[in-house]
Amino acid sequence: MRLSRYFMPILKENPKEAEIVSHRLMLRAGMIRQQSQGIYSWLPLGKRILNKVNNIIREEQNRAGAIELLMPTLQSAELWQESGRYDAYGKEMLRIQDRQERPMLYGPTNEEMVTDIFRSYVKSYKDLPLNLYHIQLKFRDEIRPRFGTMRSREFMMKDAYSFDLTLEGAVHSYNKMFAAYLRTFNRLGLRAIPMRADTGPIGGNLSHEFIILADTGESEVFCHKDFVNFDIPAEDTNFDDVAGMKAVFDKWTSVYAATSEMHDEAAFNAIPDGERLSARGIEVGHIFYFGTKYSEPMGAKVQGPDGKEHAVHMGSYGIGPTRLVPAIIEASHDENGIIWPASVAPFDAVVINMKAGDQACDAACETIYAALSKAGKDVLLDDTDDRAGTKFATADLIGVPVQIIAGPRSVANGEVEVKDRKTGARETMTIEAAINRLAG
Amino acid sequence: MRLSRYFMPILKENPKEAEIVSHRLMLRAGMIRQQSQGIYSWLPLGKRILNKVNNIIREEQNRAGAIELLMPTLQSAELWQESGRYDAYGKEMLRIQDRQERPMLYGPTNEEMVTDIFRSYVKSYKDLPLNLYHIQLKFRDEIRPRFGTMRSREFMMKDAYSFDLTLEGAVHSYNKMFAAYLRTFNRLGLRAIPMRADTGPIGGNLSHEFIILADTGESEVFCHKDFVNFDIPAEDTNFDDVAGMKAVFDKWTSVYAATSEMHDEAAFNAIPDGERLSARGIEVGHIFYFGTKYSEPMGAKVQGPDGKEHAVHMGSYGIGPTRLVPAIIEASHDENGIIWPASVAPFDAVVINMKAGDQACDAACETIYAALSKAGKDVLLDDTDDRAGTKFATADLIGVPVQIIAGPRSVANGEVEVKDRKTGARETMTIEAAINRLAG
Numbered sequence: 035m036r037l038s039r040y041f042m043p044i045l046k047e048n049p050k051e052a053e054i055v056s057h058r059l060m061l062r063a064g065m066i067r068q069q070s071q072g073i074y075s076w077l078p079l080g081k082r083i084l085n086k087v088n089n090i091i092r093e094e095q096n097r098a099g100a101i102e103l104l105m106p107t108l109q110s111a112e113l114w115q116e117s118g119r120y121d122a123y124g125k126e127m128l129r130i131q132d133r134q135e136r137p138m139l140y141g142p143t144n145e146e147m148v149t150d151i152f153r154s155y156v157k158s159y160k161d162l163p164l165n166l167y168h169i170q171l172k173f174r175d176e177i178r179p180r181f182g183t184m185r186s187r188e189f190m191m192k193d194a195y196s197f198d199l200t201l202e203g204a205v206h207s208y209n210k211m212f213a214a215y216l217r218t219f220n221r222l223g224l225r226a227i228p229m230r231a232d233t234g235p236i237g238g239n240l241s242h243e244f245i246i247l248a249d250t251g252e253s254e255v256f257c258h259k260d261f262v263n264f265d266i267p268a269e270d271t272n273f274d275d276v277a278g279m280k281a282v283f284d285k286w287t288s289v290y291a292a293t294s295e296m297h298d299e300a301a302f303n304a305i306p307d308g309e310r311l312s313a314r315g316i317e318v319g320h321i322f323y324f325g326t327k328y329s330e331p332m333g334a335k336v337q338g339p340d341g342k343e344h345a346v347h348m349g350s351y352g353i354g355p356t357r358l359v360p361a362i363i364e365a366s367h368d369e370n371g372i373i374w375p376a377s378v379a380p381f382d383a384v385v386i387n388m389k390a391g392d393q394a395c396d397a398a399c400e401t402i403y404a405a406l407s408k409a410g411k412d413v414l415l416d417d418t419d420d421r422a423g424t425k426f427a428t429a430d431l432i433g434v435p436v437q438i439i440a441g442p443r444s445v446a447n448g449e450v451e452v453k454d455r456k457t458g459a460r461e462t463m464t465i466e467a468a469i470n471r472l473a474g
Numbered sequence: 475m476r477l478s479r480y481f482m483p484i485l486k487e488n489p490k491e492a493e494i495v496s497h498r499l500m501l502r503a504g505m506i507r508q509q510s511q512g513i514y515s516w517l518p519l520g521k522r523i524l525n526k527v528n529n530i531i532r533e534e535q536n537r538a539g540a541i542e543l544l545m546p547t548l549q550s551a552e553l554w555q556e557s558g559r560y561d562a563y564g565k566e567m568l569r570i571q572d573r574q575e576r577p578m579l580y581g582p583t584n585e586e587m588v589t590d591i592f593r594s595y596v597k598s599y600k601d602l603p604l605n606l607y608h609i610q611l612k613f614r615d616e617i618r619p620r621f622g623t624m625r626s627r628e629f630m631m632k633d634a635y636s637f638d639l640t641l642e643g644a645v646h647s648y649n650k651m652f653a654a655y656l657r658t659f660n661r662l663g664l665r666a667i668p669m670r671a672d673t674g675p676i677g678g679n680l681s682h683e684f685i686i687l688a689d690t691g692e693s694e695v696f697c698h699k700d701f702v703n704f705d706i707p708a709e710d711t712n713f714d715d716v717a718g719m720k721a722v723f724d725k726w727t728s729v730y731a732a733t734s735e736m737h738d739e740a741a742f743n744a745i746p747d748g749e750r751l752s753a754r755g756i757e758v759g760h761i762f763y764f765g766t767k768y769s770e771p772m773g774a775k776v777q778g779p780d781g782k783e784h785a786v787h788m789g790s791y792g793i794g795p796t797r798l799v800p801a802i803i804e805a806s807h808d809e810n811g812i813i814w815p816a817s818v819a820p821f822d823a824v825v826i827n828m829k830a831g832d833q834a835c836d837a838a839c840e841t842i843y844a845a846l847s848k849a850g851k852d853v854l855l856d857d858t859d860d861r862a863g864t865k866f867a868t869a870d871l872i873g874v875p876v877q878i879i880a881g882p883r884s885v886a887n888g889e890v891e892v893k894d895r896k897t898g899a900r901e902t903m904t905i906e907a908a909i910n911r912l913a914g
Contacts, residue, residue: 043595104516155483
């Protein structure tokens, strides 16, 4: 992408409304724009990152055997009356009347709808287990949306729903999503810690939040510091291995970790001095097992091997991509801007033409841009006529992992500078070497 | 994907509510499910196809220089009051009040919002031309939604918006989208005919609908039959070539074509006998040039080279992916089911194990499935214990281009049958030959 033809509106001033660093940097880098209170557009740079985050989530859901569909944003009130949540949900639910005056709502979550889909088609235990997910917009009419897309009203969520005949099956489904989440957050460059959590309005009796530690976190969390060294399930993990999945779950729940709602002061104090970690955290995922809470009232039953009807055991598993993006920034930035993990970077590299219009600089940049694009890399070419200082500041701000800097002096020697955004290390090398370094 | 682990709820009976063939086939193939009147879930098979359609649309938008972002579904009423459309839009607009009693709406289109984004950041003609698009859900509260996702209330739309300093620039932007649309529909296996159209509530003075011919089309259309042979712009088309783009536009508008709203009986009758085509059509895209209709009242102005402020010339360009899927089916099916063009097929091939549980059949199918998956193909393996007849009917119904049929007799000879869904032609060949045919 040539920056001269791109739409990346960088703000020079710090926006006053931003209370936390991710909100400030997302606005400054031209990633998002508030359209109404708690409702955002994702501008092109932000959309690129969101796509990469979604793709990683999708790959890991698929790997764990979940199947993607797409449920609509608007739901009929009837469904929620069946489950009993229509009146219980409160003012966070955006209630709508259509032109026929039918009561509708903008889905804040999809347990009811997916249960309705399930009961319409699945009649036998032979079709289980089943895990259906979608990545879709949700709306929760928070009284005080804030922190940019960290807590917005219209937001994106990946929500998966598992269906099993038995409690044991449901626990295995839960463990699979538990392992998939560990892999997902790890690939996003985050160390997330699963913590026993309150089930809230979803209900049920088993629930974990996945929390990353950050000073700006909304919740207080308490855990053993051993978590930092636990292994992440490998790419070739067999998600059908019941014992293997249980082992992952057992390991990651073997030491103390809890949000403030579930905190047990005595248990925490039993941890030896120097191994206790008390910090602030950001919730980036939440998984629930809630048994037959929805299947029973909504009649989602299958025939079991015994010939009888059984309400299915269900769980739900949420990750908010539009929340993950700022969470990654909270965990990875410096005073100059964002530092994207390579897996979600909007571009693999930025080629900075320090003197656009200079024939040698232009030629060097075009050579590098063409070679890397051909190698399948996403490259941003800063071909604008901004001053070099502005270009450096922009490249640092938007956090692309590698900067390739072509100035008249180095180009005269057939060389460019390659800068690592994270470490700040700069290395001078031939144009060819720079291409080989990046294209590899 | 193993069918035994997939969620593809095939209906055996013809659903009564379906009035047109695409709606019937989408329900029968388990692609969609109605959740409320005119509001659908896309089940896994449908979601796969929708993804492929969206990817082609996205590639062609990017090729033509449009830049992707993501605007939210909910908009504030204020924006629409600025443009004057809030009161004018009528009951099709779904109006919503949030908990603070602020008037909102579910966006039926995005001219206002994108104009607001533009005016917030772009101040100089040097940043033009600009074309921003998103693929996002919309809602239009139609009084009589019907034909499944062909005319639903919640639907997906790719809508692009161009911004230019001058009329000439805007016409070039229009021509680029015109050419991109020809390429897009062609890659989707459709021959779409651009027709002068009424601009309707979007406004403006230049507009084309892209129409495919189908007996079930909602609108009557009239055109010269020469369209069938016109060339589609090539993949390496230079979209910056002003004359080249104009030549594409001129060629494709050189002979008569009009929807009934714009029909000129005399001009049509001037076409020689035997070259007139009068048929029913389905609108699959609609493009508009509307000048300063929104930029003027909303103050979207840039400084020109003359130092003065100019309201920008705008156009908008829509394609409805959730409408395109049934349109493709209307254009491509037979009495046994859907016939997907390869570019949007949910799977490249289906491997039919005629006797699941038979060791030789299982082994042959697993070999083929593994080899094709490794070659990067999307393969569906029918490993269920359904009868062979049911498996054949399902494979035909869901319209995967190639079926690889492994029965005990042919497998005993190291062979399988390869069936072309479209022609029905069957060929017996070795397992290796079948793999090579498909993996190539």
